[in-house]
Amino acid sequence: MKRALRSLLLGLVWASIWPSYLAVLALAASLGPWPRSTGVLAATILNALALGLLARGVLTWFFKPEGWAERYLEMPPSASRQFRGAGRVLTLAAMAMLVPAYLFLHGEISHDGRALTAPALARFLILGFEILVLASMIYHLRPSSALMLWINPDVPTEPPASADVKAAHPASPVISITRSPLGAVDSAWATWFCRRARTINRLIIAYVAIIILFDYNGYTFAARRLTLGGVESLVVFMIAWGVHRVIGRVIAWRARSGLLTYRIWSWTGAASLLSNRQQRGASGATAPRAGTVDVVADEGEWAVRLARLSTFTILAIGLATLGWIWGIDPTLLKILSERQLWTVSDGSPERMPVVLGDVVKGMTAILAGAALWRYMTTLFSFTLFRKMPDDPGIRFAVVTLCRYVALGVAVIVALESVHLGLAQIGVILAALGVGLGFGLQEIVSNFVCGIILLLERPIRIGDIVTVGETTGKVDRINIRATMIINGDNQCMIVPNREFITGKLVNWTHKDKIMRVSIKLSVAHDSNVDQVVKLLLTIAQSDFDVLSKPASSALLEEIGEMGLKFGLYAFVADPGLVGGTKHRISKAIQERFAQAGIVISSPIREITLAGIPDELTRILDVPRWAQMVGGRVDPGADGSPPPHVVDAPVVADRRVSQN
Template identity: 30%
Template sequence: FFSTFMLSVISPGLMWLIGWRLGQTAGRNEFVIAMAHGLQGGAFFLATINLTRHMCRSLGLGESHFGWPKGPLDAIRKSMWWLTVVGLPLTLIVLVTESQPDEAIKNSVGRTAFLGLQALFIACAHAVWHAPQGLSKQLTLEKMSGRVDHWWLRLCRLCQVASFAVPGLLAVLALVGYYYTAVQLAQRVLATSWLIGGAFVLHATLLRWLLLAYRDLARKRTREIRAAEDRSRAPNERRGEFSLAEPTVRLADINVQMHKLVGMLVCAAFLFGCSVVWVELYPALEILDTVQLWPHPFSITEKPDATATADLTTVAYTLSLGQLLAATVVGLITAFAAKNVPGLIEISILRNLNLDSGARYAISAVTQYAISACGISLAFGCVGVGWQNVQWLVAAMTVGLGFGLQEIFANFASGLLLLIERPIRVGDLVTIGDTTGKVTRIRIRATTITDSDMREAIVPNRNIISGKVMNWTLTDSTTRMTFTVTIPNTCAPDLVQQVLLDVAKAHPHVLKDPAPHALLDEFAIDKLTFVCHVYLANRDVYNQLRHDLNSAIRAAFIREGIDKSHQEDEPQIIIHLPEAA
């Protein structure tokens, strides 16, 4: 990356230095001052072109390190050549004419160069998108392979439309007489384009850093495994040094949450940069407040004082386009934050604390609900609907819905109690009624329990709060397993007990504390019934442990000569028939 950057700034640095020296020696010569400003501004334009071209070259930074496809990189590199040969002189003309005071030169020479520059941008966009191996072809291939999300494809298509529409709109503004406005907008559009490119490079750089970090971690673990094998191998078995294969780590191996975290950080940086670039145009957006969506504002009669009983006043409420757009933006930000901020908190904070998965899930869920509530409140505030305006309506709706939808409200309140009190947590093994399984989700209305057959049972939260629930792992996940063995009464009880204990203690999943125990539970004339109790740390290995112990008990009984089979003798009835005469 450093070498690519240094190769990109050599010629722009010389151009900027020449412009700076011209500005120092210009005195009051307006043309020289304008030329100095033009060279300094053109240096940044040339640096952007050089940096893009060097990143897109064959086996360059984009192809070798970022993993970008070769076809679109070739198309972008060819477009950068045209921007250098044709676009740089046009940019210098626009910058020089804008830096001198003569309006006639601006509106003639400057406007012509500006129109030519916008036409060049459209031609380069066409070459990049519609080349045989351009971006459109690459997006089509990725869409067919299913490697990208639909929202990313829509965003790329939006960028494709904007790459043609924005230069065309700026050219139209310059043609119809709004040349100054077109130039100001073009400067900010160019700065926004730099931010977009910088966001892509920053995102790719962070992912590359994560890839290298995971690769170093894999290499370290490989060395540790090799060292452990060398220590465990006898000295006479060591054959000398050998090289292990380099661990292969792909971007798909990196945690998905880290991808989301990197994406959120890059998006936040991009939005902050856009706010800085477009901050001077914010006052112009106040014109949207003059666009009334309802030509005739509606009125609400209010008391000027909460204690007054007379002198009612009429307050007019209106809804403008600016308020609606602000509420829409707040709603979109709220939806994005409610979906991603809990995951960010879990990655950056909760995983570093001594909390179980249920506690992390509860904190994330409550955070999501709090963000949603605050965002909805702010969105209503943007359209002028405050608490003082709707409190009477909320009170009436609460009473009405409380009677009509009391089950839903009861489940809602019960869901909050489950997240706060936490009688059950995500990951707990519970029994509710005739359903036994793991808690996988706790939502506002219901809780999802997945049983051993991978069937999901949706249990209303009210049933959990008001009903009987058996939580197998609330304070201790230790579980007891019971075996019942029936053998003939001719077997020695002490031998059977010792065999059962030996088999139980030999299994690695059986806990030493509490220790397993076996006892003679019942005896009859022809059989003995033994019960063996073992304890395991959790129920994740319950079925496998039962199979292993049953198989081991059978093998041990056969080895010790204990007949486990038992079959009662059926009574025989003998009938004597009289002999025939």
């Protein structure tokens, strides 16, 4: 932005060097010792030459190849070449026709003390220039021109030609459209207007033709007024379009810089994570930071919103400027604004009138508050968030509090506009106090608790919390309740009061580093040092385990069934706990089997007491022994009978033949 403004100022200064010299000569000519008529004539001619040279220099510099229009407004070379040619022709035509017409109309050419005037010739020259302007507009606004192809959104853009292609075809008549006139961030309504560019062009040509008809039929004042208004409107449109394009480029640049910053963060995060780890697996690509994907997704969203906001702002300012250009009577607006609608009481015997202007002020305040509520995140993303820590919780708290303040100020200003001051508002609130105290007690309590959550910040967006029996990730803090996403991807809506008055566990309040705990038991005869060393090796070889804090493996208890060990490792994000625990447990099972370390399992002996002797003898008999009359047959074979597979029964199938 600074470079574009500096280049524009330097270009204007460079283009105005010779015109300034001619203007100085014109001043010297008007003050010289020769006759006044001669000095005035020379001054007029020199001033006209200065204006023509300034216009030609500015147009040539602005639309030159790789100039300001192509570089900062992203205008295709074919369109800039068309503007440059049209500017040169019209400038020369104005110098050749309008300057003599001015001299003949105002009698600045004199002979022997008598002013020479030629109204008919001056009118002929002016009509000739107007006809030339109309012909130029018809030629340059034809559907196949470069300007119309550039405006038409249905024409596909092409990549810019390389230097070799330009050298091989220096005079190629093919028109190449490489950029859109609306830029990377445009609006649907602007695209709608561009699709109807032909209709708008016909209206512009008809407008110029009407001016020529008025001037030809003698309505000179109307023709001059329409001409002046049209030229000023065209200037306003061009300035608004240029400002919109520059703002669009700045927004696109900020969006690209945000994406570049995200890539740098990802690279530095991967480098630091690599330095903190001992080894990385083949598939151990560094996961992006929590929230970075949302940040990148939000970049495009706030860019589109900010472009839309800038478009509406420029449109409102442009319409106000056009109203001033075309002479909308301020007296009429004043009369309408003072029209009384109703009266209100301010506590005094006299009632205050509420006029239409007061209502318009109140509606303007409400609309401004609503716009700030909607675009607060967009404005802060463009300005303030780049200077703040990359913490979603801080940003959400700042945006929410500023939204509440903006909405409160807008409501107060709107009520003050219609003469409802704090006294009247207090009376209304006092009347509603009983209802608010009893009927809306929980809602007010949750609202106040929400403000406390934003100010004190015991929880933040993205934290893993446990409140009551609910555990999940904080997704959003609203006015009344907070949304938490649990492990089943269910959205749990918890009132804000629960976070302030209830028991709250914030797993990631300090940082997002989480501990992974794995318990296991090995045989009593295992080597303790070998087990500890192997556990630490397994933990350090996992690509999600951090080296700081360091992993630890301890013999915690000598139990009845074996030696009980505990392995503790740390990961950078709570979402990595499950996968890391699975990989480490699997590696422990495989590495312990290779090292010959037995993972013990509980063995329990059950003693049955108070069982009858008959049942005891039955339990001691093998399952294949034969029972005769409730007793064991001593002559039975001690081995189980052979298992005979029953032959399958095949049903008869009779096929009837016709």
